[in-house]
Amino acid sequence: MALAVDAKVLHHNGCSVLLGGVMRYARQEDLQRLALIMQGSAEGISLSDIEREFAVSRRTAERMRDAVRNAYPQIEEISGESGRKYWRFPPGSLGRMAEPTLDELTAGHRAAAIARREGDELTAEILERLLVKVQAMFREDRRRLIAADLEAQLLADGVAFRPGPRERISSEILSTIREAIGVVAELSR
Numbered sequence: 001m002a003l004a005v006d007a008k009v010l011h012h013n014g015c016s017v018l019l020g021g022v023m024r025y026a027r028q029e030d031l032q033r034l035a036l037i038m039q040g041s042a043e044g045i046s047l048s049d050i051e052r053e054f055a056v057s058r059r060t061a062e063r064m065r066d067a068v069r070n071a072y073p074q075i076e077e078i079s080g081e082s083g084r085k086y087w088r089f090p091p092g093s094l095g096r097m098a099e100p101t102l103d104e105l106t107a108g109h110r111a112a113a114i115a116r117r118e119g120d121e122l123t124a125e126i127l128e129r130l131l132v133k134v135q136a137m138f139r140e141d142r143r144r145l146i147a148a149d150l151e152a153q154l155l156a157d158g159v160a161f162r163p164g165p166r167e168r169i170s171s172e173i174l175s176t177i178r179e180a181i182g183v184v185a186e187l188s189r
Helices: 026-040 047-054 058-071 102-117 121-136 140-160 171-187
Strands: 008-012 015-019 076-079 085-088
Touching: 026 047, 026 058, 026 085, 047 058, 058 085, 102 121, 102 140, 102 171, 121 140, 140 171
Parallel strands: none
Antiparallel strands: 008 015, 076 085
């Protein structure tokens, strides 16, 4: 678990939450990302792929593969032409674990806005259709929650990223604002 030295604390309704110094569970996040990569690969992912993707040693790649395999026994093992082994999930195995995050949805909306601002209407429309489809896949309760959080996030980003002359806002401040929006959303649930 890594904590930033320069952390701020948000107090809301009697709860204190760490901001700025992101509390991370890097191993858990890496294993989840590995599972998603395995889900998204038709051919599967080899130990060499894991080593390269996560910048880890062979032994760590083996431990990561084993941890994912222990948590998800439905993983398929495939032997390649050269005898190399690959691992993957059958399509749809991870279900809702692969839902996009608030930050990913916000980035998609920002990309559509940038494309529109740059005069690329076709790309903007395609991105907006994709975002509608992605959000339609959420359960109804999640869709309502994410809509409110997304609106707040886009409003904050709109202020920070509007075109024309503006004050420079550091990425740390933007990150803290985004984190606070997420924390307040979590506390209000």
